[in-house]
Amino acid sequence: MNRKTLVLPVLTGLLAPLVAACGGTGSGGSGGDAIVVGTTDRFTATKEAPAPIDPAYAYDVGTWNILRQTVQTLMVQPRGDGDPVPEAAEKCGFTDTGNERYACTLRKDLKFSNGDTVTASDVKFSIDRALRIQADSGVFALLSTIDTVETQGDREVIFHLKTADATFPFKLSTPVAGIVNPDDYEKDKLRDGFDVDGSGPYTLHAEVKNDELVDAVFTKNPHYQGQLKPKNDKVDLRSFPDAATMGSALSKGDIDLMTRSMSPEQIRKLDEDSTGDIDLVQMPGLEIRYLAFNTDAPTVETKAVRQAMAQIINRAELVAKVYGDEAQPLYSLVPATITGHSNSFFNKYGEPSDIKAKTLMENAGITTPVKLTLHYTTDHYGSATKQEFEELQRQLNASGLFSVSIKGAPWATFRPAEKEGDYDVYGMGWFPDFPDADNYLAPFLDKDNFLNLPYANSRIRTTLIPESRREADRLTASSSLTDIQDIVADDVPVLPLWQGNQYIAARDGITGAEWALNSSSTLQLWELGRGVSN
Structure with a gap:
């Protein structure tokens, strides 16, 4: 198949999807071998940052892309962007005219990946924990307008804000507001290393060498309930030292797709190539x-x-x-x-x-x-x-x-x-x-x-x-x-x-690449599948 460029144009400040040229989402499909995705993001545990993927610490696009696959939030940005929609929650909304009281009702029978029930107290624990730890990454500041978190029963969570904050639903869609299990996370201490447990669409198996995460294998979580619709059973996210090495792996077929960061030279070459089995996906960033x-x-x-x-x-x-x-x-x-x-x-x-x-x-x-x-x-x-x-x-x-x-x-x-x-x-x-x-x-x-x-x-x-x-x-x-x-x-x-702008390069047979990044550069691995593109 010829290379194709897919463009998502900008409409009134948000990004709305439109597939140009010969593009199409294809048939998707789950099962089969893991879809292998390359990235140049590096994930390292150091003395200064021993807990790189703890939701109360992580604050860069790479680590957030690990957490967004595994740790569920009350709200999530929908496919194609727009206002956040309920995810772990069944419904959420402001209950006052001043945008200072925000209430959410959890989905029924929500479970962590180990089968434990997710309750309103777990949500409160997770939010209070991030605010209590105040990690030096500064990520807790996203929740700074919260005064107190109240629970009513097992499914009702009420956020009382210090001041009006119309952006609060967006903040509840970020990983710092991710719901974690109190059995796995201490209330006043970060969780060192690369273990992460949640109720998101995938579980994580981390391959670590010399305190660096080199391979993150995401396996579909059988207990997941939420807004997202995973189109695959397993994705393997591999970290490469540079764009050239990642590009070589894509050319040889060792990986199915590569994302950030591609070099300008790679992007130009793929854009100019009219033949081949690798498609370039371009989106406004x-x-x-x-x-x-x-x-x-x-x-x-x-x-x-x-x-x-x-x-x-x-x-x-x-x-x-x-x-x-x-x-x-x-x-x-x-x-x-x-x-x-x-x-x-x-x-x-x-x-x-x-x-x-x-x-x-x-x-x-x-x-x-x-x-x-x-x-x-x-x-x-x-x-x-x-x-x-x-x-x-x-x-x-x-x-x-x-x-x-x-x-x-x-x-x-x-x-x-x-x-x-x-x-x-x-x-x-x-x-x-x-x-x-x-x-x-x-x-x-x-x-x-x-x-x-x-x-x-x-x-x-x-x-x-x-x-x-x-x-x-x-x-x-x-x-x-x-x-x-x-x-x-x-x-x-x-x-x-x-x-x-932002780009993805995918081999023929991988579907959903045009949805695999949203406007905030969130890697949406659940959109990827195997099939035949139109």
């Missing part, structure tokens, strides 16, 4: 990349230095040289396809200008060139990251206002160092917890933000974020959201760079 600043560091504590970098960096040139059609320049933390987006950085700085940047520095009395090191992770966001930072280095140094060096480190080292404030400037990516503007702002700017940034703006935290969360109609929240983005563009605690 909500992933963003940005630079973050330790605003307490002497090198970048003066706002004018950060503003000058925002004035110099040419996003269009960066994207064209490194990513081509796989990304688009981004002028806000909020992607252009999300309701509430504003091009705040472009509105403030316009086209790149070394002259304007020099004026900013001179007016602030900054001695140039400013010496900086830009830090990046070598193994978490794809093989093109080094090239991206080489281009950033070139642009900043060409201005004559900066003397920039770059330094890479593996994620297992990079992430703890970033959280400890060891880096003045560093590159990060963000895959949204849920597709709402709040999730591109609060995790960076609110108290207990996941980057542990020292930057704090009282108007954002005490007025604008709460204002935006009171609005169930997210378009109505745009005024507050725009104000937040404008403040970020002026203060530059973070500097957005680009927004990327």
